[in-house]
Amino acid sequence: MLTIGQLAAYAGVTIRTVRHYHQVGLLPEPERDVSGYRTYGADEVVRLIRIRTLADAGVPLAKVQELLAxxxxxxxxxxxxxxxxxxxxxxxxxxxxxxxxxxxxGDSLAVPDEVADYLDRLRVIGMPEELIAAERDAWILVAARYPDEIVAYMEEKVRQLEDPRVVHFYQLISQILADDEDHGHVVQEMADLLIEMLEEAAASGQLEQQDLKMDDSTFVQLLDSMAEAHPVVVELQQLLAERGWTGWTKVERA
The missing domain is CATH 1.20.5 (Single alpha-helices involved in coiled-coils or other helix-helix interfaces)
Known part of the structure; x- marks a missing residue:
């Protein structure tokens, strides 16, 4: 007759495993002998090996009893x-x-594949990681708020990158992030580019689609607050306001 240690060794399991099988009812626990020890025979070794084989095969323990019978x-x-x-x-x-x-x-955390692809496109045109990280955080919010629209948003953003002015705008942002010099003239150039593109969008009716694409004013304010954490955005908004435009996420004529 075998001790619990010998039983475990013959079956290729640990003593702790044997005790666990006792506890969950898979392996009957024998009575103690006159010396106060529990001893096991061949039947228990065979049953324990069958239990181990089923468990090693991925059978949940809750199903092992059923299969044994x-x-x-x-x-x-x-x-x-x-x-x-x-x-x-x-x-x-x-x-x-x-x-x-x-x-x-790091780009795919909480964003759809389409957003990650767009961020990769920004890298291709030389955008710094600081800018890409800011874009990623904003799109995390947009994807959570407008999950059904995110594919269309990304298609529009990719299409915009085909415009050399958009690429140049991003390059100007990169120039500002690259050093700490006075960039007043750069911000002015960025404002000029934005005004030019906004005027075209207004003439073509694209700006009128903003309310259909992003109809939650509180959410727009949330996105604006993220952008306005950077002083360049605040300066750009001031320059846009001087020329009759307000907003950032949704730019409109004042």
Whole structure:
């Protein structure tokens, strides 16, 4: 007859595992002998090995008791169900791995793939990480508030990058972020570019679509507060106001 340590060694498990199986009812706990010890025989070794084999195969412990008592057809059916569950779990884990791999750059955290792609496009045109991080944080909010619209927003942003003036505007921002010199003339040039593009958008009717795309005024104020944390944005807003425009996330004629 075997001690609990010998039983565990023969079955290839730990003593703690044997005790856990006792606790959950998978392995009957024998009575103590006259010496006060619990001893085990061949039947317990075989049962413990079967339990270990099922558990190692991924069978949940809650299902092990059922399989141990099942006839051949029931066993086959039950293992088929477990196999489907395991395959679904594998697919879920593979998707987690894919998402973790995307997070390596930091851009995919809480943003859709379309936003991450747009941020990569900003890198291609030479935008600094400080600017990209600010854009990413803003789009995290937009994607959370307007999940059904984010694809259309990104398509529009990508289309805008085809305009050399937009690229130049971003380059001017990069120039400001690159050093601490006085950039009054750069901000003025940025304002001129914005006014030119706003006038075109107003003439084509694009500005009228803003209310349809972003109809939550409180949310617009939230985005504006993020942008206005940078003094250059505040200066740009002042220059725009002098020429009859207000707002930032939603720019309108005063």
């Amino acid at each position: 099942a006839d051949a057809p029931t066993f086959t059916e039950a293992t088929g169900v477990i196999d489907r569950d395991l395959r679904a779990k594998i697919r879920e884990l593979q998707e987690h791995r894919r998402r973790i791999a995307q997070l390596a750059s």
